[in-house]
Amino acid sequence: MLTRGYITCGVPYVLFGLAKGLLGDFTKGDPLPGRSGKNAEVPYNWTVHTPKSGVEIASFNCLECHAGRFNGELVVGLGEADLDFTDVPMGALVDNLPILDIFPGGVIGEINKFVERYKAVGPKIKMLTVGTNPADMLAVALAAHHNSDTLAWSDDPLLFPPEIMAPVDTPPWWRVHKKHGVFYNGMNRGDHRGR
Numbered sequence: 640m641l642t643r644g645y646i647t648c649g650v651p652y653v654l655f656g657l658a659k660g661l662l663g664d665f666t667k668g669d670p671l672p673g674r675s676g677k678n679a680e681v682p683y684n685w686t687v688h689t690p691k692s693g694v695e696i697a698s699f700n701c702l703e704c705h706a707g708r709f710n711g712e713l714v715v716g717l718g719e720a721d722l723d724f725t726d727v728p729m730g731a732l733v734d735n736l737p738i739l740d741i742f743p744g745g746v747i748g749e750i751n752k753f754v755e756r757y758k759a760v761g762p763k764i765k766m767l768t769v770g771t772n773p774a775d776m777l778a779v780a781l782a783a784h785h786n787s788d789t790l791a792w793s794d795d796p797l798l799f800p801p802e803i804m805a806p807v808d809t810p811p812w813w814r815v816h817k818k819h820g821v822f823y824n825g826m827n828r829g830d831h832r833g834r
């Protein structure tokens with residue numbers, strides 16, 4: 640979960656130092672003890688890996704929302720109750736892209752992918768209040784851009800879900816095994832997920 644690339648969209652690692660300045664709170668965390676190589680150098684909520692494009696990227700991992708501070712100490716699995724989605728910081732990154740023309744093809748390809756994804760979902764996950772989390776609506780926004788048979792990405796939405804925001808709170812992971820269903824809608828009862 641903290642070393643593999645299950646999110647295939649991210650910031651090319653060669654640019655991560657630059658992106659860090661533009662991603663604000665999302666990149667301010669310390670490295671997580673116990674990780675090795677480049678993962679030992681990036682904040683706990685990012686993972687460095689190489690997707691099919693062959694370009695090494697840093698992408699968010701689950702700890703973006705699922706690691707919080709208690710008495711000043713980072714607790715893996717605790718929901719980050721004060722995460723701020725009121726100003727989606729990827730906007731600053733996207734607006735500052737022209738300088739990136741100097742980078743070679745594969746890197747540009749990864750950046751374009753990141754920007755396309757951001758443009759599609761960024762505005763839909765902006766919250767009114769610090770501490771409310773858009774994860775469920777992020778899933779809906781991403782689903783609207785994937786072909787339901789092939790899962791291929793489409794820049795244009797293929798579905799038009801209602802323009803509503805259902806804010807959620809990130810629960811601690813250690814309660815999951817005591818639950819009959821997870822998430823606000825109590826889903827994953829007895830199917831292949833979350834048993």
Ligand code: HEC
Binds near residue numbers: 701705777808814822
């Ligand atoms: C953008 C923030 C965010 C990210 C990233 C994220 N989650 Fe969550 N997660 C949430 C929120 C918010 C909920 C509660 C949603 C709800 O109740 O409907 C949740 C719920 C869950 C639950 C159910 C917990 C329960 O008690 O109902 C599990 C398990 C979980 N996440 C695992 C993961 C894993 C594994 C990853 C990485 C692959 C991940 N999450 C990435 C925000 C996030």
